[in-house]
Amino acid sequence: AQKITQTQPGMFVQEKEAVTLDCTYDTSDQSYGLFWYKQPSSGEMIFLIYQGSYDEQNATEGRYSLNFQKARKSANLVISASQLGDSAMYFCAMRGKGLTGGGNKLTFGTGTQLKVEL
Amino acid sequence: NAGVTQTPKFRILKIGQSMTLQCTQDMNHNYMYWYRQDPGMGLKLIYYSVGAGITDKGEVPNGYNVSRSTTEDFPLRLELAAPSQTSVYFCASSPTSGRDEAFFGQGTRLTVV
Numbered sequence: 001a002q003k004i005t006q007t008q009p010g011m012f013v014q015e016k017e018a019v020t021l022d023c024t025y026d027t028s029d030q031s032y033g034l035f036w037y038k039q040p041s042s043g044e045m046i047f048l049i050y051q052g053s054y055d056e057q058n059a060t061e062g063r064y065s066l067n068f069q070k071a072r073k074s075a076n077l078v079i080s081a082s083q084l085g086d087s088a089m090y091f092c093a094m095r096g097k098g099l100t101g102g103g104n105k106l107t108f109g110t111g112t113q114l115k116v117e118l
Numbered sequence: 119n120a121g122v123t124q125t126p127k128f129r130i131l132k133i134g135q136s137m138t139l140q141c142t143q144d145m146n147h148n149y150m151y152w153y154r155q156d157p158g159m160g161l162k163l164i165y166y167s168v169g170a171g172i173t174d175k176g177e178v179p180n181g182y183n184v185s186r187s188t189t190e191d192f193p194l195r196l197e198l199a200a201p202s203q204t205s206v207y208f209c210a211s212s213p214t215s216g217r218d219e220a221f222f223g224q225g226t227r228l229t230v231v
Contacts, residue, residue: 006160035219045208045222091160095218104168105176106151106212106220110160 002027002096004109011114013082020067021077021112023092029053032096034075036066039089039111048090051075082116089113120144124209124223131199131230139194139226141209149212150192151220152176152184154205161208167192199230 003026013019025034036048051059051066059066067076075094079086092109125140143150148169153161153176163176167186181203183195192211196203206227210220 033218043206043225045210045220047219047221050219093220095212104149104218105163105166105174106149106210107163108153108161 002029002032002094002105002107004092004094004107006092006109006112008112009110011112013079013114013116015084015116015118016081018078018080019082019114021079021090021092021114023075023077023109025073025075025092025094027073027094027096029096032094034066034068035093035095035106036064036075036077037091037093037108038086039091041088045091049077079114084116084118087114087116122209122211122221122223124207124226126226127224128227129229131196131228133199133201133230135199136195136197137199137228139196139207139209139228141192141194141223142190143192143209143211143221144190145211145213145221146189147211147221148189148214149218149220150186151210151212152182152192152194153208153210154178154203155208155225156205164194164207196228201230204228204230 005024032053034051038046049061065078089111095104122143151166152164165184167173209223212220
């Protein structure tokens with residue numbers, strides 16, 4: 001079984017500051033992928049960043065970086081220089097092995113609502 | 119680039135009615151998923167498929183059925199709709215390997231009254 005935990009239901013950050021959104025995961029798989037998605041109020045799901053379990057370096061995509069600590073099973077998202085348009089719900093997700101053993105289930109956390117203030 | 123296409127975008131259903139939510143992807147992805155998202159909540163996996171002819175249950179499969187006769191299509195069937203199935207439904211697909219991010223459809227907002 002696999003599980004994603006996001007313990008921050010809501011976060012506030014001032015414009016231009018950095019913010020860290022927490023994500024911890026649990027899996028018995030050796031190989032897995034970690035993802036972050038953004039969901040603005042319009043409802044679509046926007047892919048932000050990916051980290052493979054065997055990647056030695058932390059992933060970065062523009063203002064997004066993933067602080068991957070494998071031993072602690074955490075995959076925190078760091079957004080630098082926050083902008084008003086970053087206000088949205090953010091979901092952490094993980095893909096590991098499905099129950100059948102032959103496929104990969106993509107599991108999501110409960111999300112963190114981020115509000116960027118002036 | 120169509121990506122993942124879901125139809126309909128909105129639907130109101132009466133208790134006990136049935137309907138099929140359509141999902142099609144044109145990226146030749148093997149993996150496809152159906153999620154539901156209740157207001158203010160995360161995404162819960164209903165069913166998923168790792169290829170044509172293969173489907174498996176997710177966290178909340180009761181009240182739903184799926185089929186995967188082709189790589190492109192993954193319809194979700196609701197039998198005997200109940201108010202508890204009022205939700206936003208997302209279909210997603212992903213490739214098999216590499217940076218295998220999931221691509222999402224725009225969602226279907228379903229209300230059961």
